[in-house]
Amino acid sequence: MIAVEDLIRLVRAYNPRTDEALIRAAYDYGREMHKGQYRHSGEAYFSHPVAVAAVLAEQRLDDATIITALLHDTIEDTRASYSEIENRFGGEIADLVDGVTKLTNLQLSSTETQQAENFRKLFMAMSKDLRVILVKLADRLHNMRTIKAMRPEKQVRKARETMDIYAPLAGRMGMQWMREELEDLAFRVLNPDARASIIRRFITLQKEAGDVIDRITGDMRKELDKVGIEAEVLGRAKKPYSIWRKMQEKEMGFSRLSDIYGFRIVTGSENDCYAVLGAIHQRWRAVPGRFKDYISQPKSNGYRSIHTTVSGRDGKRVEVQIRTRQMHDVAETGVAAHWSYRDGVRSENPFAVDPAKWISSLTEQFDAEEDHDEFLEAVKLEMYADKVFCFTPKGDVVKLPRGATPIDFAYAIHTRIGNATVGAKVDGMRVPLWTRVKNGQSVEVITADGQTPQATWLDIATTGKAKAAIRRALRELDRDRYVRLGRELARSAFEHVGKRATDKALERAARTLRLADRDEVLARLGSAELTGQDVLGAVYPDVRPAEGEEVRRERAVIGLGPDQRFDRARCCQPLPGERIVGITWRGRGVVVHAIDCAALSTYEDQPERWLDLHWHSGLHPAVYDVSLDVTIGNDAGVLGRICTLIGERRANISNLTFLDRKPDFYRLIVDVQLRDAEHLHSVMSALDAESDVAEVNRHRDSSCDTGSAAFRK
Structure with missing residues (x-):
């Protein structure tokens, strides 16, 4: 377990003005509260909160976040209370600890309806203070680093939850290093044989080709020296899970993968970034379609960098990221850069995104989703999506997830435009609506009066916003037909168990299912978004079809x-x-x-x-x-x-x-x-x-x- 003096020394290294007495008091209080508690590994339980605090200290975060990490399990697992923590450490820290406790109590891997509701609570907690989720991510990271002490079935459950929820969330917040480590730790549990196979092949490749990273890093430094640019060149092999995902996406074996190495060049200024890009492209051949300029078009979490992929004479590809030191700090810590310190003062990084604006933009579209499935779909699409940037004919930028179509583009502009879409032009050429748009393309949407959304658009659309708008429009168009069909299905389902689908019963179902009224229940039943058993269960939760009574196949x-x-x-x-x-x-x-x-x-x-x-x-x-x-x-x-x-x-x-x-x-x-x-x-x-x-x-x-x-x- 890390000693309190070592933790304080770690914090003092980036924040000489740290409140050492308060950190020491929190350390002593947390150790006393967790006295007699042990982890699955047999270690004293308090070693975990201290390790979480150390992870956050490595990100140069403020005192309140470090102290919250030390105390984050006290309200949940000990006799400590909110009021006692407030009296000892202040309201800010008490609120943060309480926020982490509420997040811990969310069962994010439960059924989809509950999961959607838990996501809503998660975003509500994040909207109050984003540091809550920073502590929770560090907590999950340390738990995954020590997961071997858990029972095998719990390892699998935690790893799946990490892969589905926490790793994408870390990536969405710009903490790419944490996303990669969480994914790889989960991959080790979920598919250990595949991970071991990739590592073995890496070792074989290094024996055959020598140290590729040192050789390419040296070549890049020579090219930068020739043009007089001072920069730091860093190289690394990509994580096993990242390689595995590429193998699955591209449906190719390890031996055919080329860009398994990544390099970062950190410069002194934005002008140097573009000068470095020129030097790299002069020395190595650029791979078409693999260039992204996130400096001129930053990501919503503040990320800025130039990405390019180049290939040498041997045909091997490498990915190169070029950025300034300030851009690099944001790229490493993402939204957390807002609270980070450098040289003893809060970092005034011009590229750090305002957490309040970021979380507001993230949650705005989710608030509009009217049912659980659509909300969950929108959250997952937003969290997992890699962005592409397209332009309207007037030059305005529209951000979309990778794989988006002109239908998504139309709905991103306005729901009215999406509903009236009849065609699209990409870079001036007429294209089908299922075309996948790419970075930098100009998209023109063609509309017509009287046009209405088609059911097939649900398979074409990629974004949660477009899918939700299409479903709403289709429901309105077919509402009367669906209501009539739903009434017949409800009658059949209720009569099957000796009940009647009265208006009063259907109103009760609407309240239980959190829908507007009985017609909405019938419309969703008729459109197969609800089943007869769903409606019956909402009114009579204890009534089930008789055991063994089955619908005959005919x-x-x-x-x-x-x-x-x-x-x-x-x-x-x-x-x-x-x-x-x-x-x-x-x-x-x-x-x-x-x-x-x-x-x-x-x-x-x-x-x-x-x-x-x-x-x-x-x-x-x-x-x-x-x-x-x-x-x-x-x-x-x-x-x-x-x-x-x-x-x-x-x-x-x-x-x-x-x-x-x-x-x-x-x-x-x-x-x-x-x-x-x-x-x-x-x-x-x-x-x-x-x-x-x-x-x-x-x-x-x-x-x-x-x-x-x-x-x-």
């Missing part, structure tokens, strides 16, 4: 004619709980497709064959085949564990097909028999949490004969 689909039979399309394998449509086949009945099935485009010019169908809301038997594309580690017993996991979820495996066999991994198609979409989610979540499963996706075969193949099954 009655599973609502909307068929008296003599029509159906079968599921093999191309998309729709499940109860998913939105569906039917395509009629003369003499053979109806083939049921998922609403987003690509094969439906074949029948766009045959509207007379389309049927509007819905699944019965009751309990279905596990007889519906779904194919899963699973990549697993090539190790003894792994396949057996995967089969056991599926069996534990009461799903039967009907077939196994191996697609690819590699020394490290197997890729196979697993056909499982399931009840509904919720059953599928349960099976996939269990597989995804298994450390030996590298990837699991739903497999859809767009190449099959959508008509005859369905009836052959």
Whole structure:
């Protein structure tokens, strides 16, 4: 455990005016409160708060943040109270400790509805004082560094939560070093074999090619000396998880990856940054499409830097980031730069973003989201997104996540423009609406009076704002039809358990589900955003369909004619709980497709064959085949564990097909028999949490004969 004098010495190094007496008092108080408590490793528990304080001291943060770190678990885990901490250390520190305690109590990895609500609380806590989340991130970092002392199942849960929530949040705040370390620590738990494999290949590469970093760093210094620029050149190999993610995104092996090394050049001025860029491009060949100027177009968290990727004569690519010292400080600490010290005074860094404005811009769009799923989708898209910068015809800049389309661009300008979009031009050329826009492109949106959003736009749009606006518009357009259909579905669901779907019952459901009124409940039920069981459970939480009472397969689909039979399309394998449509086949009945099935485009010019169908809301038997594309580690017993996991979820495996066999991994198609979409989610979540499963996706075969193949099954 770090001694109090060592901690004070660490703080005094960047802040000679630190209140040593207050830090020492907090250290003594925290140690006394945690006396007799121990971590899973057997260490005294207080070693953890001290380590968290040391992490924050390395970021040169203010006294209040350091003291909060020392006390952050006292209210939750000891007899200490808010009032006592306020009396001893002041209101500011008491509020910070209380804020961290509330964050700790949020179960961020729970079900999506709860998770969305917890995200709202998280952003509310952040909006009061961003230092709360800085302490929480440092707390999570130290817990991940010492995670081996936890039980294996808790390690997996914590690692998944870190990968899904805390690492992206650190990145969104500009603390890239922390994001990379959190990701790599979680990767070590979730996929240890893949990480070890990448490290082994790194070692082999170094033996074969020598120390690439020292050689390239030396070459860069020589080029800068030639043009008389003083700069610090830093090189490093990218983290194993960063390399693994690139391998997955680009679908290529380690040996084909080129830019696995990164270099930073820290200069004295902004002019020197561009001079360094010229020198680098004169010496090495620039890779097209891999240049970003975040100095002229900064990120919203204050990040400024020039990014370029260059390749040498051997074809190896390296990424180079060029920035000034002040830009580098913000790049290292992100939003936390607002509280950092340099040479004994609060850092007056002109590039540090105002935390209040940053959190306000981040939460503004989320406040407009009217339901849990849309809010959660918007949060995750915003946190995970890498930005691209596009221009309107007038030259205004529009920030979008990578992969965005002209639909996203239109809604980013204004919802009215998005709803009226009929086409787009990119750099003066007419393009389809599903085109992915790139950095620096000029986008012109073409609109028309009377145009309304199309359902297919939901698959084209990327941003939470666009998706939410499209859903709202579609709900309004189809509201009357959905209300009528929803009333019929509600009647069926309630009668199934001997109840009546009265107006009073539906009003109660609206209050429980936090919706405006009963018509809103019916509209969402009719559009399949709610199920009959959701509405029934909101009114009668203790009422469930009788055990063993299942919907017979021939009655599973609502909307068929008296003599029509159906079968599921093999191309998309729709499940109860998913939105569906039917395509009629003369003499053979109806083939049921998922609403987003690509094969439906074949029948766009045959509207007379389309049927509007819905699944019965009751309990279905596990007889519906779904194919899963699973990549697993090539190790003894792994396949057996995967089969056991599926069996534990009461799903039967009907077939196994191996697609690819590699020394490290197997890729196979697993056909499982399931009840509904919720059953599928349960099976996939269990597989995804298994450390030996590298990837699991739903497999859809767009190449099959959508008509005859369905009836052959």
